[in-house]
Amino acid sequence: MTRDEALFEFCLRMGDSTLVLGHRVSEWCGHAPVLEEDIALANTALDLIGQTQLWLGLAGEVEGKGRDADQLAFLRDAWDFRNLLLTEVPNGDFGRTLMRQFLFDAWHSVYLARLLKSSDKRIADIAEKASKEVAYHLERSADTVVALGDGTEESHQRMEAALAYLWPYVGEMFAGDAVDAAMAEAGIAPDPAGLREEYDALVGRVLAEATLEMPESRFAHKGGRNGAMHTEHLGHILTQMQWLQRAYPGASW
Amino acid sequence: MTRDEALFEFCLRMGDSTLVLGHRVSEWCGHAPVLEEDIALANTALDLIGQTQLWLGLAGEVEGKGRDADQLAFLRDAWDFRNLLLTEVPNGDFGRTLMRQFLFDAWHSVYLARLLKSSDKRIADIAEKASKEVAYHLERSADTVVALGDGTEESHQRMEAALAYLWPYVGEMFAGDAVDAAMAEAGIAPDPAGLREEYDALVGRVLAEATLEMPESRFAHKGGRNGAMHTEHLGHILTQMQWLQRAYPGASW
Amino acid sequence: MTEEERKFQARVDANEKIEPKDWMPDDYRATLIRQIGQHAHSEIVGQLPEGNWITRAPTLERKAILLAKVQDEAGHGLYLYCAAETLGVSRDELTEDLLSGKMKYSSIFNYPTLTWADIGAVGWLVDGAAIMNQVPLQRTSFGPYSRAMIRICKEESFHQRQGYDIMMKMARGTEAQKRMAQDAINRLWYPSLMMFGPSDKESVHSGQSMAWRIKINTNDELRQKFVDQTVPQAEYLGLTIPDENLKWNEERGHYDFSEPDWKEFFDVLKGNGPCNTDRLTARQEAWSDGKWVRDAMLAHARKKAAAKVAAE
């Protein structure tokens, strides 16, 4: 694996995660429990899609085969996706969607903070733009997790269930591999394993305020970041997401 | 419109309806309320897909442009589909699925009985094979509608709601147009308007036994049989159904 | 007319803005609540046909633009509910009236979006018609409504340009794209004309609404203006408006055009449009599925407030 190959993988991991999560969040459009949440969810999805344009744009540039962000987003099949599994699981109820958002935002904010100091200026620039947006996402999702965890008995139970369902997908964020090692060595991106402590502290603080217990299990589903094994859900997402590009190849929109 | 153009449309109407309904029914796979129903639903879907092969095969033959049944099924966009709108509405609960099946089976059995005497032998042959299968579908779906209509209070209410939701899609089956007129004139297929009475008698009998009231409204959603206006649901069905053929054009499977 | 009514009308006639705390006739209040409420509901329900294509948008850029648009629409809903609230009705009450079918939303949203071209056509034609209705309402007599309209119009014209841009891409695109664009205008042209409502000649309420400056132009005036503006745009795109009678009338200085099928309009109003059931069900489910969230947020806010009081 050359450094540029690793960098390409790294960019896909970032861009595919924001793309797939953006897709999931956008599924809420017009169906949220309150109007303010409809607006907030659309805004989150919009930011994530904007970040996707940057990451996949850079991925295409690094790859050097003339693929742009749209081609990468709309013309790869599931096995070539490198998103965190967490981002592709179904929305479930609003509580699960917000818990997933919070667990992602917390990782995203910690990770982007390190990327600000990336030795690759292109990455530092993307991180700078994204981290402002993500700070706001995190504030919102954390507040909502707290309100719903510490709301009614029903909402507390739902948030407990959401956390139990989602927790096994957290570990993948911190499981480093050869790509991460290459990125760390080049000073481009941090070793993800080194971020777990900060993440746990952040998440623990919010969950405590939400009167939710942080699960102890460290069992982790893996296979999204390296493409080895996605969930069955991703393929269904792609049938929708890529429909027009697949059905009308070569058209411009 | 030449006679063959009308015949092509006619075959699409038959084949697209069985294709789309077969798709909907197959969505139940592994999710039915009892094992026997899982088997019965898979069996119904299987028959419908088999009929689709015959109808769309004939459509391709009539069209004479070298398109086979698979190309017609997997490479047309929503606007070129000619299925009854009834077949594309979402499954809803098991009761709605079975009510839709019954309303379709009743029409299908009445219609196929006339097609047995079609002046076009190819059509009479398909009708002969299909009508045996459909007689069984109708028996099953009618029995189930009766059992659920005349079961518990909850099941009665659900079946009432299913009927209310689906009834506006019944009228389209009997709204003839130029294609139907051409088919009737050639002795190929009956004028659909002429079948309503027989249909109403059949459906009325079963609904009465199911202790359900036959709606009086004659308001009808239209646009499926002539492609003028499908529901938003069809496009979503196609993203799944056509995925592989769209994503891997030209591959054989 | 009472003394109060006369004074009120004089203020309206003088183009003064009526503010929530000012005296106003009961009917003025009721008519405004209905009109602003319906407009707000339309923004909310209007998210659904466009939301239907967000997950299928063809490029990242188009997806982002559509998300931003739908977000704007929810925002418009919010401004409008706030404007209605100044008249003494709550957002929840208005929502309950929408969900029970007591209040309506624009019947255009009972038509489906079947292809990507429909997203273009919705922006171009539907937002175009909406703007035609809304621009004069920036000068409406009720202050909060007028101010909401000023904000909304700014964003809507942006949306309309984006819609037209989608149509342009398609009309200049592949054969399939052109066909898609033409199919969209075929289906959406007449429903867009219906957005201005039936001719005012048949309406008893229009006169009073115009006197109160809740309504500025007649439906027929606005419809004509819309047609006059849209026909050259369609020509520029190379698309055909599905109306055999459409032609420039030199004498009138306007296009002559066919009326939409008003029977269909009233059918859709009655609940028999292609998507009425789906739209209302979607909103009802959003509301009932979201009850636990709203309850929890309220409960949490109360806990926080109580804790704050206890700490003080």
Place this chain on the structure above:
Amino acid sequence: MTEEERKFQARVDANEKIEPKDWMPDDYRATLIRQIGQHAHSEIVGQLPEGNWITRAPTLERKAILLAKVQDEAGHGLYLYCAAETLGVSRDELTEDLLSGKMKYSSIFNYPTLTWADIGAVGWLVDGAAIMNQVPLQRTSFGPYSRAMIRICKEESFHQRQGYDIMMKMARGTEAQKRMAQDAINRLWYPSLMMFGPSDKESVHSGQSMAWRIKINTNDELRQKFVDQTVPQAEYLGLTIPDENLKWNEERGHYDFSEPDWKEFFDVLKGNGPCNTDRLTARQEAWSDGKWVRDAMLAHARKKAAAKVAAE
């Protein structure tokens, strides 16, 4: 051993079939219920990974074949539940035990089907491994189980051929199809080997089960047989089995191969497979969503029976 136990064992040893009304040891009954029940559950849960591709099958023919296959599997579930019921346990009880997690199903179904090639690989490898397990069970000592197995094996070998046929098409297809086929075998090879269970050396129960002819071969024997049969098939397809240690051992007359990761196996058994949660949730929801249907059918059957009695 009691007299009864001795007689029972003598019948088993003489290859006589034990029938439901015959005396049998409590443990024989309990072990059979567990084994047949698990097998039935596997057929039912096994519908899900394949059902995942029915709506996306690439041709009408493939869709029909897959539907027929899934229908067969539900049918197998039915035979097996019936066989278990002869032992004095009801289908509903067995279902409740599945849904509560008390009873298991084959862990292979906790792996996802991610591409169409997986449908081929499931037929070829998973059904292949299942048949390897099931063929000897046609000679099992319990009559109803043996007869169910005879019917099932006939259909399964048909399924396996269909799966192999899918793989063939893909292995001889486009580059993307070949890659898909190889990716499927990469993911499903070791889980297929796990289907035979850990080495019997580690199992205490195997000896008794074999004496009772509930189990005919050891897990290791069957696994070896599966590998020996499958390797040439993979070679014929031009696909690579993802095992660097795989090679023909002239001396043994068998292939040497790597053991699967048994830690992963036990993890999946514990509920931590990629799809355990989704699979069980799907079945739980099917059961709870379907309650009103089952209740209604029962209520209707009672009404009909009562009406019949009244009429007589």
